Amino acid sequence: MEPTRAKVPLDVVIAGGVSGLGGMAAALTLGLRGHNVIVLETARKLTEIGAGIQVAPNMLTLLDRWGVSPSIHTRGVPLERIHIRRWQNGQLLWTRPVNKTHGRQVVIHRADLHQALVDHALALPNVELRTVSTVTGVTFSPASVTLASGAVITGDVVIAADGIKSTIRGHLLGDGSSSPMPTGDAAYRITLPRSAMEQDPDLKRLIAEPVATRWVGPARHIVAYPVRKHELLNVVLLHPDRRGVGECWTTRSPKQSMVDDYRGWDPVVTKLIDLVTDEEVSEWKLCLHEPLKTWTKGCVALMGDACHPMLPYVAQGAAQAVEDAAALGILLSSITSRSEIPLALKVYEKCRKQRAETVQHSGSVNRITLHLPDGPQQEARDEQFRACELGGKSPDRWSDRETQRYLWRWDAEKAALRAWEGRRRHVSRQIRHRL
Incomplete structure (x- = not known):
């Protein structure tokens, strides 16, 4: 599925895009589809941050379509095997080749992945980066952001990729219920x-x-x-x-x-x-933070850690943010009028919210399994690891084939397209019913 050109090219403002992977992924896929994108970054210059990150198959599939995968393979390491060991003596509890049914699993330095996204996005003439641009306020219809400098930047759409400490999330919800815990x-x-x-x-x-x-x-x-x-x-x-x-x-x-x-x-x-x-x-x-009541308001949408921060126990934090970007790229490119922007963002929430929150919950559950104190439950878990060698289910969701199937075979672009077409059929039926 090559990126299709937008039916109505939009002016898109992405807040906090450079510091996170999801925002730059959104800038890239929207730019490839012909939208005019401004990425706002608080920092004065881009610096190397973070450590390693796993590029799961559901993420790599999207990056391949957007032309980024050669850069990933140049710097990354394709995993071939997983070992799980006991803490005290390194005893091998379980080992298995990486499941390649849904694609390769590559590990990479976060800074290398980030730079690849930045390079590909900023190579597009319709994507612009503005540094020293801290967002302090937002309006929803029409969409705009206010910067710490007092400047106001308007657009057809504002995407909040400003992380778990998102400023825009607080304005969008307006009730203080989204404070990180x-x-x-x-x-x-x-x-x-x-x-x-x-x-x-x-x-x-x-x-x-x-x-x-x-x-x-x-x-x-x-x-x-x-x-x-x-x-x-x-x-x-x-x-x-x-x-x-x-x-x-x-x-x-x-x-x-x-x-x-x-x-x-x-x-x-x-x-x-x-x-x-x-x-x-x-x-x-x-x-x-607790699941949010909504991710969108008017012509503004949250994405990535701003709406679904992940614990690092199933290696899906970056992948889910990139899936958000993919859905936004499809939906904002499918509308035939700017008046459909709020509808497109609602469909984005509908096709992404349950999926992301299910993955988020999987990470929280996996934390309990991995951190069991020594005793009967731990011994039962370790025995389950050993039973995996005979084809049993792994107690570690990250290495469990059934969980991998749910996580890795998902195509966020196709899911978004199905959601949009389903919405159009629903609206068409409503019109026919009224007639």
Whole structure:
């Protein structure tokens, strides 16, 4: 499905697009379809942020259509196998080749994926980036945003890709019910260079093989995989959050905190942590908010973390934001009049909200499964892992084939097109009934 040109080219304003992947994905697919797009970014310049990220098949399918996949394959690592290990001794609980039924699963540095989207979007003459542009206010019909500078930018549509701390979400809902809530978990994210790992056989294997490894343990788990063509190892370490509710989301913590959090774990984990410099390490508070009553108002729509933040337990946060972008690209390009914009955005909400919130819930449930304390439930879970070798269902939803089928075979563009055609048939029946 090649991007089709919009029937009515629109002026689209994307708030917060550059700092997140979903906003740039929206700028790209809308730009490819002929819309005029302005992307607003708070920062003065784009910087490399984040660590590794998984490009699941449902996301890669869309990026392939939009011409981005060659850049991803140039810098990413296609996974071949998944290992799940016990926290205490590294015992292999389960291993299986990556399920390629629905496409490849590629892991990449987030900055590389982000740069690929930026490069492809800004190569289009109808996509413009404006930095130092912080959105402080919004109007819905007609659509516009007000910047901290006092400037007002108008458009036919405003898309809020401004993240879990979205300014526009608060204005759209107007009731304060969407405040993010801490989950009780936090994450260290580290990247380790190949050069530091090559002298140790255990560590060399982690960086050299196209394998993702999970260690699961009480109240914690770790995932590690190579990125940048095996030059870096990405490691994410999930653990209980020790900070207060009101404390900032991203902090610098002493390395000793990481050492203490994973004391007694697999010696391979200890070796990884030993490679971290004695400087402070980055720690992220993981937050969510309750499902929203609506994602749209007038000619304004929320997308990505602004309306459905994900916990990193089924590797779908970026993928769901890109699916949002795909649906918006289809629906805003299908209208035949600007008067249909609010309708198109309502159809966007209808075709995306239940899907995204179901995926969001899967991540929350998987957190419980991965973090079981040692005891009868943990032993039953580990036995279920072993039974998977004989074709049973995996207790880890990220590696479960049935869950993968739901997550990975979804085509967000085709789903949006079906939703739009269904809406048109419904309206046509209503007209005939009135006649």
